[in-house]
Amino acid sequence: MTLFSPIALTLSLALSVTLVLIIISTPVAWWLAHGRWAGKEVVGALVTLPLVLPPTVLGFYLLLALGPNGPGGWIAGFWGARTLAFSFGGLMIGAGVASLPFMVQPLRNAFAAIEAEVLEAADTLGASARQRFFRVVLPLAAPGYLVGGIMAFAHTMGEFGVVLMIGGNIPGETKVLSIAIYDFVERLQWERAHLLAGGMVVFAFLVIFSMLMINRRATAPRDSALI
Numbered sequence: 554m555t556l557f558s559p560i561a562l563t564l565s566l567a568l569s570v571t572l573v574l575i576i577i578s579t580p581v582a583w584w585l586a587h588g589r590w591a592g593k594e595v596v597g598a599l600v601t602l603p604l605v606l607p608p609t610v611l612g613f614y615l616l617l618a619l620g621p622n623g624p625g626g627w628i629a630g631f632w633g634a635r636t637l638a639f640s641f642g643g644l645m646i647g648a649g650v651a652s653l654p655f656m657v658q659p660l661r662n663a664f665a666a667i668e669a670e671v672l673e674a675a676d677t678l679g680a681s682a683r684q685r686f687f688r689v690v691l692p693l694a695a696p697g698y699l700v701g702g703i704m705a706f707a708h709t710m711g712e713f714g715v716v717l718m719i720g721g722n723i724p725g726e727t728k729v730l731s732i733a734i735y736d737f738v739e740r741l742q743w744e745r746a747h748l749l750a751g752g753m754v755v756f757a758f759l760v761i762f763s764m765l766m767i768n769r770r771a772t773a774p775r776d777s778a779l780i
Contacts, residue, residue, distance in 0.1 A: 559733035567709040570648045574656040582660035601654045608714025615647045616719050647719040648709045655704040663697025707760040
């Protein structure tokens, strides 16, 4: 097995999941930040659940949902398949659910930090809902999108338990980096395992460094104003 295949597959999965999560998380995070329904924290808890739920437990229930006897089997029947599990599409769903809180929470915090007066001023100036989002909300929430995107991408890159449960170990289709490292260790191919694991260590360091720099830039104007 070449090293390029799991790297390319993992990058493709992480990028696809991140883009989908940006679309899905935007309305969810906005509603959680500004919705007035008393039970919204129940939804917030469900969204955050993957953070504390063991990946094997989450993967087990996703496997049932994506399998032949679950909704995934019914959906897969439209193109003649029996299941969404053990496929790239299944990996996207599983990794998306596991990474959802990493995108929603930063966006929720960013949306909640936008003062109501700013939105009211945009309404007073005659801005439509679309203009208000793209010209006011989006620029102000840009750090949240950046943090959420990086965190969701990084978490998907390193996900193991969920992708193993619903994707297995199919070369070229579901064998992502974390599975490849595990496979190399089982085969005692230490050099290849070191190479991939070392690359993930460097990647993790860059992610953490990026988060620190983003937070530093986000708080710098506030600090300078206090001085």
